[in-house]
Amino acid sequence: MTPKPRKNDSSRNGSAVKYGTPIHLNNKQGSEEEEKPSSYPKALNAFSNLLFWGERNNDKLESVFGNHLGRILASLSMFILGITARGEWVIFGVYFLKYIQSGGSENYIEESDQLIQSFSDWVDVRFKGYFSILVPATIVSYLMYFGIGGYLHWFYYVRQRDTPENWKCQPKTWLSPELERHEIMVGSVSLVFGSAISAAIATYVVNGGWTTIYFNISDYGFVYFVLQVPMCFIFQDYLTYWHHRIYHTPFLYKNFHKLHHTYKQPTAFSVTAIHPIEFMHMQAVMMSPMFLFPVHWLTFSVGLVYIYYHGIIDHSGVNFKRYWWQPWQPDCIFHDNHHQYFHVNFGFNCELWDKLHGTYRRKDRIYREDIFYGTGKSLHEATAEELQQDIQERVSENPLAYQGDQRHFDLSSDEILGTLGKLKQNH
Numbered sequence: 001m002t003p004k005p006r007k008n009d010s011s012r013n014g015s016a017v018k019y020g021t022p023i024h025l026n027n028k029q030g031s032e033e034e035e036k037p038s039s040y041p042k043a044l045n046a047f048s049n050l051l052f053w054g055e056r057n058n059d060k061l062e063s064v065f066g067n068h069l070g071r072i073l074a075s076l077s078m079f080i081l082g083i084t085a086r087g088e089w090v091i092f093g094v095y096f097l098k099y100i101q102s103g104g105s106e107n108y109i110e111e112s113d114q115l116i117q118s119f120s121d122w123v124d125v126r127f128k129g130y131f132s133i134l135v136p137a138t139i140v141s142y143l144m145y146f147g148i149g150g151y152l153h154w155f156y157y158v159r160q161r162d163t164p165e166n167w168k169c170q171p172k173t174w175l176s177p178e179l180e181r182h183e184i185m186v187g188s189v190s191l192v193f194g195s196a197i198s199a200a201i202a203t204y205v206v207n208g209g210w211t212t213i214y215f216n217i218s219d220y221g222f223v224y225f226v227l228q229v230p231m232c233f234i235f236q237d238y239l240t241y242w243h244h245r246i247y248h249t250p251f252l253y254k255n256f257h258k259l260h261h262t263y264k265q266p267t268a269f270s271v272t273a274i275h276p277i278e279f280m281h282m283q284a285v286m287m288s289p290m291f292l293f294p295v296h297w298l299t300f301s302v303g304l305v306y307i308y309y310h311g312i313i314d315h316s317g318v319n320f321k322r323y324w325w326q327p328w329q330p331d332c333i334f335h336d337n338h339h340q341y342f343h344v345n346f347g348f349n350c351e352l353w354d355k356l357h358g359t360y361r362r363k364d365r366i367y368r369e370d371i372f373y374g375t376g377k378s379l380h381e382a383t384a385e386e387l388q389q390d391i392q393e394r395v396s397e398n399p400l401a402y403q404g405d406q407r408h409f410d411l412s413s414d415e416i417l418g419t420l421g422k423l424k425q426n427h
């Protein structure tokens with residue numbers, strides 16, 4: 001994924017927006033979220049204020065990163081944030097270590113197995129050294145989340161704030177400063193959970209715990225090694241589709257998943273801004289292959305990198321599109337639509353599941369937070385007011401975020417008139 005070339009990079013002179021007033025910067029007209037008084041502890045607020053440092057120092061940063069280098073760094077940042085934010089890199093590291101340790105030998109025996117006689121032995125042996133992994137995992141998660149997330153925030157949301165039509169999926173609406181803080185708070189709480197779980201899995205593996213991960217390609221042959229790549233990917237992605245879809249049923253949505261949907265215009269910080277219960281459930285889904293079927297450590301680790309990288313991309317709010325070599329992958333706008341229209345487009349890395357199950361966004365349906373189950377509501381059942389609101393939502397989307405650079409869901413004037421005619425007959 002590479003950012004689209006910006007049309008008027010050279011003419012961008014910041015005239016539309018004055019930098020220097022960090023928090024109120026975001027109060028551009030058109031911002032639809034209301035600012036509420038801050039209810040966070042002062043220390044936490046000060047922490048998130050660090051992020052707005054970039055807004056105050058835009059001119060200095062601009063001179064260092066404001067060109068080609070900046071774009072390359074932005075793409076690279078997405079990648080690094082994707083693989084480090086939740087602490088999975090420690091698992092990757094541990095597998096790599098074990099691969100080296102096993103030295104290709106099929107008869108590698110864990111010495112620690114001999115020490116286990118009871119459950120407490122099991123905990124002591126398998127989770128030995130937990131904190132020595134937890135501490136670096138957590139530190140790296142935070143450094144990456146704030147360092148790289150902050151950089152992306154500056155690169156798009158500050159530096160190119162006056163030209164959102166060139167890069168932003170929803171160019172007319174912005175998350176309010178209060179909601180930006182909110183997502184950073186929730187997102188950073190989840191990092192603690194993410195790092196704790198990743199560190200637990202990593203110590204379990206490093207201490208010889210049982211998994212279905214294997215290290216030598218020859219164990220199951222080369223054909224299986226190749227076949228397991230799509231198998232593992234499809235398994236995880238399909239399970240994630242259902243996991244997400246189930247969290248969109250009224251009870252789970254209102255009590256857990258709604259938190260993640262606080263952000264109608266998601267940003268890279270939203271990716272971990274998920275209710276802790278749902279977050280842990282999601283990690284269990286991601287980790288499940290390592291306890292269910294034989295999977296080579298490299299397939300599993302690279303798969304996780306891919307999933308988290310796209311998690312960042314999907315929430316960035318930037319008009320990233322899939323590469324030619326990943327025809328299964330939706331563009332960023334697919335999940336951005338999910339945040340704008342709520343109960344639709346539940347998948348992550350394949351559009352296919354939504355197409356198969358009828359939850360893919362359709363032009364002749366209206367989707368809103370109060371219309372559950374992913375199939376929306378027919379245009380003909382809407383009131384004139386609902387229709388008008390829906391049309392406003394549709395035209396607020398950025399055509400540049402779609403394939404062919406045009407909005408796929410705009411209604412033609414004939415379609416609008418036809419619908420209005422039907423509405424009149426119905427009422």
Ligand SMILES: [Zn+2]
Pocket residue numbers: 244248257261338
């Ligand atoms: Zn959702």
Ligand SMILES: [Zn+2]
Pocket residue numbers: 260266315335339
């Ligand atoms: Zn999301």
